Amino acid sequence: MHTEHTERTTDVDLPRSRTANERLHALVPGGAHTYAKGDDQYPQDLAPVISHGRGAHVWDVDGNRYVEYGSGLRSVSLGHAHPRVTEAVRREIDRGSNFVRPSVVELEAAERFLATVPTAEMVKFAKNGSDATTAAVRLARAATGRPRVAICADHPFFSVDDWFIGTTPMSAGIPAQTNELTVTFPYGDLTATGELLDRYEGEIACLILEPATHTEPPPGYLAGLRELAHRHGCVLVFDEMITGFRWSEAGAQSLYGVVPDLSTFGKALGNGFAVSALAGRRELMERGGLRHAGERVFLLSTTHGAETHSLAAAMAVQTVYTEEGVTARLHALGERLAAGVREAAAGMGVGEHVVVRGRASNLVFATLDENGRPSQEYRTLFLRRLLAGGVLAPSFVVSSALSDEDIEHTVDVVAQACAVYRKALDAGDPTPWLGGRPVKPVFRRLA
Structure with missing residues (x-):
């Protein structure tokens, strides 16, 4: 299991995640309980199944660690297993739910x-x-x-x-x-x-x-x-x-x-x-x-x-937000990340193709082709390189648990991804870098 961020020059291998995904599809329609979590949203054979998380990091069942963005479909804004929240929940669980x-x-x-x-x-x-x-x-x-x-x-x-x-x-x-x-x-x-x-x-x-x-x-x-x-x-x-x-x-x-x-x-x-x-x-x-x-x-x-423990969690969240200035921290982290990503993209000559948008506390990114149109193929290429660098990022929505080191690591990985993105643009075809079918939009008529 990774204990620190390491640069990966090739795709991460996820044999246990692939097996778990197959088992999920056999038992759960869509292989997930939320369509946005589906493996069709990720590059082929690179949809990690999560073992656990703490703070801004998650580990998959293959033992790989990632910096995670958009945690819990944007719900986990304080980071996983936040101590003040989990303590409030434990206290109520022992009193009946x-x-x-x-x-x-x-x-x-x-x-x-x-x-x-x-x-x-x-x-x-x-x-x-x-x-x-x-x-x-x-x-x-x-x-x-x-x-x-x-x-x-x-x-x-x-x-x-x-x-x-x-x-x-x-x-x-x-x-x-x-x-x-x-x-x-x-x-x-x-x-x-x-x-x-x-x-x-x-x-x-x-x-x-x-x-x-x-x-x-x-x-x-x-x-x-x-x-x-x-x-x-x-x-x-x-x-x-x-x-x-x-x-x-x-x-x-x-x-x-x-x-x-x-x-x-x-x-x-x-x-x-x-x-x-x-x-x-x-x-x-x-x-x-x-x-x-x-x-x-x-x-x-x-x-x-x-349910009492969920309401206790909500009260603890409100306490943390007001006492610790979480909204301001989310904005500060997002501003730093957005600036770093934009600088990395511009430095690799793809500043008009990898585009960060949104409020600093709720950042998304667009992946545009050589004509400036949204591209699922280029999104696939970009996600592959992020995953290879230990960044799990369907968006760039931050949590307050991110550290300065996490942001720096993310920007470094984005720069590596943008270098590959530039190669694909120059070739006029991202297909050699996809590793399989492109990611798909959530809302589509046919499976």
């Missing part, structure tokens, strides 16, 4: 969340992001009596449920009538969104979007969207699964100063433990409660939604 009545931990977690996100008035916890976003859609439809949902077309994912997945290439099994109830609007374009709301006047229950992704919101955009939603009588929902904590522990809504009607949190909230949250205005949230005279809304009634 689920009861026939609410635990006092549910009260403490709600109080803590609403103190951390003061723009919300009520909160309800669940396990997955999709739980929360679908609950927001149901609540909006109930409150407005309207059938349609308007989603931001420029944001890649909102839910595994029919109202969203039916709009993707993987729409098999979802009735066309359901798909017709979801419409789209472009990010940053208030005029187009206003025209959509006019076209479906009185039909759209909510606008749902991520307040920011790889681009910052144009000046006045979110406030303008807030005003449009109010004028047309629809609910404004911010999906803060990614922006929550990474932008600010109080969410992007706090950073940008625009309060949505409802918002959804997850991912970094639990640092890898299963917890998500629907939060928002009391008037809307209480429709899923008992203290009103109206028709009841079935809102997030989940067996495991209030």
